[in-house]
Amino acid sequence: MQIHPTIAGLRAVLAKAGRIAFVPTMGNLHEGHIALMHQAQGHGDTVVSSLFVNRLQFGPKEDFDTYPRTFEADCEKMAAVGVAHLFAPDEREMYPMPQAYHVQPDPAQADILEGEFRPGFFRGVATVVMKLLSIVQPQAALFGKKDYQQLMIIRNMVREFALPIEIVPGETVRATDGLALSSRNGYLSETERAEAPRLYRALDHIRKDIQAGEPDLARLEQGAMAELRASGWIPQYVAVRKQLDLQLPAAHDSGLVVLGAALLGSTRLIDNLEV
Ligand code: PAF
Numbered sequence: 001m002q003i004h005p006t007i008a009g010l011r012a013v014l015a016k017a018g019r020i021a022f023v024p025t026m027g028n029l030h031e032g033h034i035a036l037m038h039q040a041q042g043h044g045d046t047v048v049s050s051l052f053v054n055r056l057q058f059g060p061k062e063d064f065d066t067y068p069r070t071f072e073a074d075c076e077k078m079a080a081v082g083v084a085h086l087f088a089p090d091e092r093e094m095y096p097m098p099q100a101y102h103v104q105p106d107p108a109q110a111d112i113l114e115g116e117f118r119p120g121f122f123r124g125v126a127t128v129v130m131k132l133l134s135i136v137q138p139q140a141a142l143f144g145k146k147d148y149q150q151l152m153i154i155r156n157m158v159r160e161f162a163l164p165i166e167i168v169p170g171e172t173v174r175a176t177d178g179l180a181l182s183s184r185n186g187y188l189s190e191t192e193r194a195e196a197p198r199l200y201r202a203l204d205h206i207r208k209d210i211q212a213g214e215p216d217l218a219r220l221e222q223g224a225m226a227e228l229r230a231s232g233w234i235p236q237y238v239a240v241r242k243q244l245d246l247q248l249p250a251a252h253d254s255g256l257v258v259l260g261a262a263l264l265g266s267t268r269l270i271d272n273l274e275v
Pocket residue numbers: 024025026052054057125128129147150
């Protein structure tokens with residue numbers, strides 16, 4: 001695997017790379033990232049990844065400074081799964097001057113759910129993803145469903161800006177007890193790690209109740225929030241939404257997704273399940 005710290009260096013090699021499948025990351029790779037990189041091989045001749053911890057998507061009280069940086073281990077994993085080129089810029093390369101132009105997603109999509117609790121998060125994500133797509137110019141780019149709202153916003157951004165890029169979703173990878181893999185799971189203590197799958201189980205319970213015909217979605221959402229609270233969590237939202245745009249479903253709508261975010265100790269976990 002070749003590692004490229006500069007945009008110019010990357011562009012020089014990618015000119016002859018054929019169809020490019022791209023997997024952007026912030027590093028600290030787990031099996032979810034590896035599955036995306038593996039999947040990427042079916043979408044291009046050359047798999048390109050990026051590793052850049054994007055300051056723009058962290059709030060002032062969030063974990064930008066302490067976000068796990070595991071460059072060597074990440075490179076080994078990428079090389080083993082067949083990534084041909086890694087774009088790994090430092091901040092001066094990516095943001096040589098303060099980023100004065102931003103991609104501002106539709107507030108109806110970006111200020112709800114995650115956006116309500118992480119103001120500015122999707123503006124930061126959309127801006128860096130637009131910049132990465134412009135640097136790499138892939139034909140396909142892969143994003144995990146674990147970050148469901150991120151996937152929707154990127155898909156809509158690519159469509160609205162008419163970028164000739166196929167956005168490919170990757171299934172969430174879970175531990176055997178159901179916990180969705182995430183770079184932030186490493187923050188959990190042993191006791192918290194044992195408790196963490198409760199979020200998945202709460203969402204799964206809702207999914208099964210909807211499949212069994214339960215029409216009162218608000219009751220299901222409130223029940224899951226109460227259960228998490230009773231087990232020591234601080235739930236931020238549990239919400240049943242339409243998969244397409246994450247807006248509130250009307251009665252008898254199908255194609256739903258149940259999403260949740262909650263704090264366990266000081267670790268914020270998110271998860272979702274399609275219904
Ligand atoms: O999902 C992530 O890891 C990040 O939000 C992304 C897409 C790499 C942008 O920084």
